[in-house]
Amino acid sequence: MEKITSFTVDHNKLNEGIYISRIDGDITTFDIRFIKPNTPPFLSNPVMHTIEHLFATYSRNSEFREQVIYFGPMGCRTGFYFLVRNMDNETALGLIKDTVKKCKEHKGDIPGCTKIECGNYLEHDAVGAKKAFEDFYTKIKDYKTEQLDYNYCK
Numbered sequence: 001m002e003k004i005t006s007f008t009v010d011h012n013k014l015n016e017g018i019y020i021s022r023i024d025g026d027i028t029t030f031d032i033r034f035i036k037p038n039t040p041p042f043l044s045n046p047v048m049h050t051i052e053h054l055f056a057t058y059s060r061n062s063e064f065r066e067q068v069i070y071f072g073p074m075g076c077r078t079g080f081y082f083l084v085r086n087m088d089n090e091t092a093l094g095l096i097k098d099t100v101k102k103c104k105e106h107k108g109d110i111p112g113c114t115k116i117e118c119g120n121y122l123e124h125d126a127v128g129a130k131k132a133f134e135d136f137y138t139k140i141k142d143y144k145t146e147q148l149d150y151n152y153c154k
Helices: 045-060 089-104 126-140
Strands: 017-024 027-033 068-073 079-085
Touching: 017 089, 017 126, 027 089, 045 068, 045 079, 045 089, 045 126, 079 089, 089 126
Parallel strands: none
Antiparallel strands: 017 027, 027 079, 068 079
């Protein structure tokens, strides 16, 4: 079988950050890496679940809501994939930074966190998610578009 693109990236060289994982026509997939690969502790499931709810809600309520396709977790528990349509890299990077900032400052209930709205509504960790957002924001707040390339880590 042919190896998928994400398995060809040398994870030993990746740091926390934001990378362009792939471009498929008008859709760009961003690798949003909260944790340096292969360096525990990894994000817990409850933290990842809450990050997913917050980031998806804020990004889909932004002025770019029509261009946001998907935000979801990586199985390795080090980060997330974020897919956008027809968005240049500078705008996407700005959206990611702004969304992370809003998530770290979130007050109140976790969006979509009831039995009716969520298939695992009891497994959330708002405190852990906000800490993860805070830690990640300090790493990406000054991020530049040239850093979006996986090769930047070499």
